[in-house]
Amino acid sequence: MPACWKTLAAPLCAALAIATATAAHAAEIAFSSQRDFTEISLTIKDTYNANPDSVALEITLSQDAQQRMAAASGAALEQDLTVVIDGRAVSTSHVQSVVDTPQLRIAMPKQAVMELLPSLLGASAAVNPQGAPAEPAALAAPAPADTHAPLLAAAPYVVQAQQVTPPSVSESPAESPAEAAPMPMPAAQEPGLAPGVPPDLAMTPAADAVPPPPSPLPSLPPPPPPLAIPSWALGAWLPTSATPSPYAEINQGDPVAIYASAVDAINCNRARLSILDSSNARVRLRVAPDSQCVISGVRVDRLQLSPALEAGKIAISLYAPQDDINGPPSKESIYRRR
Structure with a gap:
């Protein structure tokens, strides 16, 4: 870049x-x-x-x-x-x-x-434009150490003792059994219950709860589109001199043709390309290692294409295998469309 x-x-x-x-x-x-x-x-x-x-x-x-x-x-x-x-x-x-x-x-x-x-x-204005320091947040005063909340909030129950008087037993033999106090009758059981069965056990069991349906899995985002060489970099290109003649431009180097997946030159017969990086400002390409591609005297391993300020022209940088892609190239020049 x-x-x-x-x-x-x-x-x-x-x-x-x-x-x-x-x-x-x-x-x-x-x-x-x-x-x-x-x-x-x-x-x-x-x-x-x-x-x-x-x-x-x-x-x-x-x-x-x-x-x-x-x-x-x-x-x-x-x-x-x-x-x-x-x-x-x-x-x-x-x-x-x-x-x-x-x-x-x-x-x-x-x-x-x-x-x-x-x-x-795109930084927004500060919240306090006057520069006054923000007031510190008021902290609640701690409760005294000897203050404890009551464990029981309800008033205590008052238990009143009641005196139980036992029933008197008559010792008179003339008293008949019919005059004795009647025995209490047992409470009637609800219909449909077997004798001796507690009511809780005789009730109809509740139906099993239906579990909720499983939530659908979140949809995954679509994969990013594959890298492609932009249209401004495709086509046949002719090198131009950095100091053009007043009468005609002087060609310095080999003509280059950039295709969607290959590069072509005089000593570079349709060498296959792989895209390392592609944007509107720069395209970085790698040449197949078995192609033996030579452009303008450089054994090319990578290429970098960038649009020029002048319409119809681009900059092509040629990198040899020993060159750092982030450093200076072995050769670079301005090319115009053929």
Whole structure:
């Protein structure tokens, strides 16, 4: 990624070279980072950056912002154009041609990036804007150590003793058995109960409870779509010189054709490709190890494709097997459509 943007920021390859400057009478185009940018990234350190005190802001414009940028750059041809992000003027540059691509790279001082970073992150205002310290939450006072809640909340029962008088027994022999006190009759049992069976055991048992139906399993999210090479990177490409002649462009290197699953060149016959990473700003591809693919004198193991600021051109970086994919490539150049 750093190598890609470094190449695109070359003054003679980019249609609009973004550089921090000031101009008294420059046209302006204003962007909102929350509405107009679909991707935002910062390159804080770049080994190949000539100005170590600057930070590269890489943005991808939405479709509406891209149309506004094309219209503003077309109206300001051969004039100065100031780019304003979230109300801050971040750069002013001289427009040489219409800029109609979604990707932009802006070199900014570190102090300007620190001032713009909160709005890029979408940070909301603080809850207490006056800076007054928040009042501490009041803590409940602890209860005294000797205070205990009563164990029993209900009043105690009062037991009253009653005197039981035993019945008197008559000793008179003349008393007949009929005059004796009648014996209490046993309580009548409910119908349908067998004698000697407690009522609780004779009741009809309740029906077994029906368990609830099992809850359905949550549906799994659909798998992500497979990686694919975007349309702007497909096709036949012809290398161009970094310093073109005023009469015609000079070709430096082999022509390259990028297909959906293969790469073709003079010494690279339809080598199979696997996609390592794919987005609107960068595509990384790996060449099959048994292909023996050679492009522009480099035994290619991986390729990186990035769109250029000028329409119809891309940057192609060639990596040999010993090269680090995150480091500088063995060779890179700007290519135009054949």
